[in-house]
Amino acid sequence: RRGRGFLRWSWRAFYLSALGGVGYMSYVIYILRTPDDQFNPDPSKKTLVILGTGWGSVSLLKKLDTENYNVVVISPRNFFLFTPLLPSCTTGTIEHRSIMEPIRNILRHKKATVKYYEADATKIDYERKVVHINDESEIKGDTSSTEVPFDMLVVGVGAENATFGIPGVREHSCFLKEVGDAQQIRKRIMDCVETASFKDQSPEERRRLLHMVVVGGGPTGVEFAGELQDFFEQDLKKWIPEITDDFHVTLVEALPNVLPMFSKQLIDYTESTFKEESISIRTKTMVKKVTDKFIEAEFTKPDGTKQLETLPYGLLVWATGNAVRPVVKDLMSQIPAQKDSRRGLSVNEYLVVNGTENIWAVGDCAIANYAPTAQVASQEGAFLARLFNSLAKTETINLELASLSNQQSKAPNPAARNEIFENIKALQKTLRRVKQIGPFEYSHQGSLAYIGSERAVADISWLSGNFASGGTLTYLFWKSAYLNMCFSTRNRVLVCIDWMKARLFGRDVSRE
Numbered sequence: 001r002r003g004r005g006f007l008r009w010s011w012r013a014f015y016l017s018a019l020g021g022v023g024y025m026s027y028v029i030y031i032l033r034t035p036d037d038q039f040n041p042d043p044s045k046k047t048l049v050i051l052g053t054g055w056g057s058v059s060l061l062k063k064l065d066t067e068n069y070n071v072v073v074i075s076p077r078n079f080f081l082f083t084p085l086l087p088s089c090t091t092g093t094i095e096h097r098s099i100m101e102p103i104r105n106i107l108r109h110k111k112a113t114v115k116y117y118e119a120d121a122t123k124i125d126y127e128r129k130v131v132h133i134n135d136e137s138e139i140k141g142d143t144s145s146t147e148v149p150f151d152m153l154v155v156g157v158g159a160e161n162a163t164f165g166i167p168g169v170r171e172h173s174c175f176l177k178e179v180g181d182a183q184q185i186r187k188r189i190m191d192c193v194e195t196a197s198f199k200d201q202s203p204e205e206r207r208r209l210l211h212m213v214v215v216g217g218g219p220t221g222v223e224f225a226g227e228l229q230d231f232f233e234q235d236l237k238k239w240i241p242e243i244t245d246d247f248h249v250t251l252v253e254a255l256p257n258v259l260p261m262f263s264k265q266l267i268d269y270t271e272s273t274f275k276e277e278s279i280s281i282r283t284k285t286m287v288k289k290v291t292d293k294f295i296e297a298e299f300t301k302p303d304g305t306k307q308l309e310t311l312p313y314g315l316l317v318w319a320t321g322n323a324v325r326p327v328v329k330d331l332m333s334q335i336p337a338q339k340d341s342r343r344g345l346s347v348n349e350y351l352v353v354n355g356t357e358n359i360w361a362v363g364d365c366a367i368a369n370y371a372p373t374a375q376v377a378s379q380e381g382a383f384l385a386r387l388f389n390s391l392a393k394t395e396t397i398n399l400e401l402a403s404l405s406n407q408q409s410k411a412p413n414p415a416a417r418n419e420i421f422e423n424i425k426a427l428q429k430t431l432r433r434v435k436q437i438g439p440f441e442y443s444h445q446g447s448l449a450y451i452g453s454e455r456a457v458a459d460i461s462w463l464s465g466n467f468a469s470g471g472t473l474t475y476l477f478w479k480s481a482y483l484n485m486c487f488s489t490r491n492r493v494l495v496c497i498d499w500m501k502a503r504l505f506g507r508d509v510s511r512e
């Protein structure tokens with residue numbers, strides 16, 4: 001009897017917590033779908049222009065008290081993209097819309113209105129304090145280029161793909177930075193597979209079409225190679241068995257090993273996992289030229305001599321890191337203090353662009369001695385939000401202090417003067433607290449990368465040491481960490497559904 005009673009209570013507790021969960025989710029969805037009314041900030045406040053809607057800018061927007069400034073956001077991309085899961089979109093494990101969050105939703109939930117213009121910043125005129133913007137989208141109105149004046153400017157435009165001027169790269173390869181890149185890769189994989197299966201295709205041409213080459217052994221290249229091999233093993237091979245013998249993934253890297261930012265133990269683990277997965281790794285191989293059907297690469301032999309090789313390919317994915325965007329290069333050329341910067345805008349410890357007073361830079365376009373990662377960009381954005389909130393508060397308190405001092409000098413009696421004096425003291429104390437904002441300090445949480453066949457590698461900062469791990473448990477950690485980091489509850493739900501869909505029904509092998 002006691003056992004049955006316990007069971008009944010357990011069921012009741014289960015129903016109650018399920019009901020609580022559903023209630024909470026409904027509340028979250030209700031809040032998300034019904035934003036409060038917004039007010040327009042005082043036009044006399046400063047105009048803060050933010051360029052970009054990536055990790056740095058969105059993290060700033062998330063924490064910024066928008067009632068303190070007239071905020072204007074300019075970006076050609078009207079959504080935030082959760083880049084860590086972008087490699088999964090190339091094979092359809094995750095649908096791209098699941099990792100996109102509309103910027104309009106983000107801005108509509110701020111207390112005060114924020115203006116958004118879907119445009120590229122084509123030039124920042126430092127002297128005149130204006131940004132030239134251009135609507136590069138397909139549909140254009142009568143006005144498609146204009147100027148936006150600023151009092152304060154945050155540059156968060158990220159970086160573009162590095163090609164090092166290698167001939168043929170831009171014309172023939174796919175990059176992996178934006179949603180459009182992932183969609184193009186997904187299409188091309190299936191195009192190569194179907195073309196290889198075309199009637200009377202020669203064996204040599206089949207092998208070329210089914211050779212998937214990834215250049216760059218950084219985390220982007222490694223994660224993509226792992227995802228692609230998974231797609232082949234778990235789905236392609238099943239539905240199109242005739243490609244089994246010829247499908248092959250090769251990762252080309254100029255340095256002696258892949259994933260240089262990870263510990264030696266994890267580099268070895270990644271390389272041995274790739275071997276097991278039948279992904280070829282060609283290290284010490286520098287690509288020099290790309291044509292529509294093959295790449296030319298220089299291989300350094302163990303004795304130091306060089307050998308030129310030709311690798312035919314069907315799909316080529318180029319993932320060799322970052323380069324500076326033209327708008328950033330142009331700004332650098334206007335500021336004498338930036339003349340020695342090569343990789344981006346050099347900034348001081350408060351992220352102010354060196355040589356300027358009213359321009360800050362965050363993320364991949366700023367050079368602050370940290371790796372160009374989402375982790376750094378989002379911490380920089382959050383730091384700037386705190387800084388700007390504090391600057392605005394300081395300004396308001398200073399105005400209040402000036403007004404109180406004025407009142408004090410005109411106070412009718414000592415009691416009133418004393419009361420004002422006490423108020424001034426309290427405000428000065430608040431001011432000291434508000435002003436206490438130290439320089440930006442990056443806190444490294446660790447590095448994570450998916451390496452295929454449900455394994456991941458992780459170098460986690462733990463207390464004051466480092467904890468390295470690789471394998472299936474790390475993969476589960478990778479999954480839960482990235483799910484947790486997704487921008488919104490909506491993104492989390494969609495990503496979970498995509499993972500379940502891929503597991504239940506397999507990935508979709510149709511070409512859009």
Ligand code: FAD
Pocket residue numbers: 051052053054055056057074075076077083084085086087119120121122156157158159176177220325327362363364365372373374375376377448
């Ligand atoms: P971005 O996020 O690139 O945003 C730049 C923004 O500026 C975009 O909105 C863009 O549209 C806009 N923009 C571009 N040009 C202009 C212009 N002229 N005018 C106005 N706006 C403009 N980092 C990690 O820490 N962990 C990871 O797991 C990880 N995975 C990644 C996976 C992939 C496939 C890639 C490509 C990168 C990954 N990164 C990861 C790196 C991370 O995405 C970047 O470091 C991060 O996006 C940098 O943030 P950002 O704000 O500087 O730039």
Ligand code: NAI
Pocket residue numbers: 084166215216217218219220221223252253254255260261285286287288319320321322371372373447448449450
């Ligand atoms: P990367 O700069 O990390 O790696 C590029 C690699 O390409 C280098 O190892 C370089 O030696 C190689 N390379 C350059 N030119 C070459 C050539 N001609 N031939 C052959 N190899 C060549 O670039 P990646 O992977 O695009 O990453 C960019 C940034 O984003 C990095 O800071 C990275 O840490 C971050 N990122 C982090 C991820 C994670 O933490 N999981 C995932 C993806 C990116």
